[in-house]
Amino acid sequence: MPYPANAFLKLAVAMTAFGFAAVAAAAADVPQVVPIHPSQFEALHLRTTLDSCTFDASSVNVELRDHLIVASFRPRLCIVPGPPAVIDIELGAYPAGDYEVQLYLKGNREPLLRLPFQVAARTVAPGDEDKPWPVADYAGLWGNRQEPGWGLTLEQGAAGDLFGALYVFDDARQPQWYTLQAGQWQTETRWSGLVVKSEGPFWAGPSYPADGAQYRGVGTATIDFAMKPGQEDQATFTYSIDGRSVSKTLMRVRLD
Template structure:
């Protein structure tokens, strides 16, 4: 009889030691979850009594209950911190109950709440312009053979163009310049720099501004149904030239 009393007293002492740990305040991780980001309940448990195989998470709308059935321990284990996955949720306010005991006799030991907040939106004013189509291709003017423009538009809408041209006059000679280092001023107008590259070692000379204006009205006498652009750039002799171009079929 004395053994039974001693055993009961020992279990009572063990229970009194475990109880404060079970009531330790729990938190959520992350503390401010975004929509459909995984949410965990971070709580402190008794390393002996806690059995992860018995943990159940019951989700009913915005109400969540975490049920845990402890092991029977005569001597309390050391406290440890565990994360219990609750799930991923849309924007809203959610209530969480932490319950312990057998599944037939569940006792709620803690009630908490967390909010899923909307993602922040970066507003750029005014909006950054971007083209609505890809202008990549070989461009020329059928009525002015002997020169043309190769345009490359990257997936991020950066533009690099090579102009193979010639300088008219007594010192006429073929020349190449590139149009680069620019940005879109509108959905159909790009502005950049005219760069001439020469020499060995290679040197780059900034000749001045450059423009590509797409979807402009066609020049007089143009074939119906063709789309036109105007390329404007600087020449090595310092002059500025602007001409109509259309994409080769």
């Protein structure tokens, strides 16, 4: 009769081998780097299918070795495989060039997958060579600590396009929200565009009609991200809605 310790060791080895096989089988689906055609300094993710029980997100590690990106995780030991799950692993943002990402189970020498990809340099359309280009990514949450309850959320694309969602209150203290769009960069740190008001049907209605939303331009907006010493992570936000204009100092909200 084998010693209990030896029996436990054999069971652990079997479980480990079973878990590795489950991960490898699940990862057989075609992986990809998203976005599929990344541009320089655009946030990238490795998307692949893994066993949901074996994959441990808390153990994921990503390292850059020249142009090789090494991602790894420590698998859980699962007696029964979990259902396949599509997993996104954040890789970071990189300059233009040719890269390869490899995914490893920690402790294994052979990767689960190898995926070469290319990060494209920013392309400039003919005639746009002299147009300003933002020097940083200003996407995120902006607000004023002295004026809680309203704010501005910005999303910035790889081509520098900016889109904003502004949530404020009207004279009757009723919530209103607007979008900032159809703009362009005036300088490397100053953007100007339109303020658009959106209205639509009840959010919890039984169905949402395809033509249920209405849009109208109600003003303009300018965001100046230029900073001064001692006033980092601040921006000047000037906008008008239905003929009324205000100028606010916004601070970038960074979540821990």
